[in-house]
Amino acid sequence: MTREPLMCTTSLDESLGSLEELAARVQELGRAYVRYSEGPERDVEESVDTESGLTLPGLSVNPLHPEEWWTRPIEDWLARQVCQYQELQEKNPDRFAWVLRGIEVGRGPDCEPLLRGVVPIARLDERLLDEAAARYEERFEAGKGPED
Numbered sequence: 001m002t003r004e005p006l007m008c009t010t011s012l013d014e015s016l017g018s019l020e021e022l023a024a025r026v027q028e029l030g031r032a033y034v035r036y037s038e039g040p041e042r043d044v045e046e047s048v049d050t051e052s053g054l055t056l057p058g059l060s061v062n063p064l065h066p067e068e069w070w071t072r073p074i075e076d077w078l079a080r081q082v083c084q085y086q087e088l089q090e091k092n093p094d095r096f097a098w099v100l101r102g103i104e105v106g107r108g109p110d111c112e113p114l115l116r117g118v119v120p121i122a123r124l125d126e127r128l129l130d131e132a133a134a135r136y137e138e139r140f141e142a143g144k145g146p147e148d
Contacts, residue, residue, distance in 0.1 A: 004103055004116040006059065010040040012098060014122035019075040019131050022099070025122065026064045026078065029101060033061035033115065034081060036088040036095045040120040049109050058105045058114035079135040082124065083142075086133070097124035 016022050026032045037043050037059075047060040062084055066077040082097060089095045099122045102115030136142055 004105065006046060006116055007040060007043065007118045009119060010043075012040050012120040012123055015125050016099070016122045017125040017127045019078050019128060019135065022064070022078050022082075022124070022128060023074045025099065026074070029121070030065065031101065032064040032121065033100050033102070033113065034064050034085075034097055034124070035059060035061045035100055036085045036097050038092075038094045039096065039098065039123075040100070040118065043118070047108065047114065051109070056106070056108055056114050058116045059100075059102070059118055060108045060112050061100065061102075061115055063113060064099065075135065076139055079132040080140060082129065082132040083136045086129065097129060098122065099124065 016025060035043075043059055045055075046058055047056045048054070049056060062081050064078060064081055066074055070077050086097070089097065098120060100115070100118050100120050102118040104113045105116045106114045108114055
C-alpha cells in the first residue's frame with residue numbers, strides 16, 4: 001500500500017482578510033481545514049502528540065466545513081473553529097493560521113482530523129483573526145462547558 005505524501009506543495013500565495021471571504025472559499029472547496037503552525041514550508045514532518053510523544057500519521061488540523069447539523073451561519077462556525085487553537089499563535093508568534101485541503105488519514109488524541117496529501121490554500125490575515133475573535137465572543141458563550 002502506497003502512503004500519501006505529507007505535503008503536495010508548500011506554496012501559500014493567497015491571503016484571506018474576512019470571514020465572508022473565508023466562507024466563500026470554504027463553500028467553493030467543499031472541505032477545508034485550518035492549521036496554526038510556522039507554515040507549510042516548515043511542516044515537513046507529521047504532527048506529534050506532545051503528551052505521549054507519539055508521531056501522528058498526518059498533520060493535525062481543525063475542520064472549517066460545517067457539519068450537517070450546524071444551522072447557524074457559516075461565519076459563526078468559522079469564527080469558532082478559527083479561535084479554537086489561536087492560543088498556539090499567542091504562545092509562539094512564528095505560528096500563523098492557514099487554510100488547507102488534504103486527505104483525512106485518521107484522528108488525533110483530541111479527535112482532530114489528521115491530513116496527508118496537504119495542499120495549502122491561503123493564509124488567514126490578522127483582520128480575519130480579529131473579526132473571528134470578536135464574533136466568537138459576541139455570538140457564543142466562549143469557554144462555557146457542561147459544568148459551568
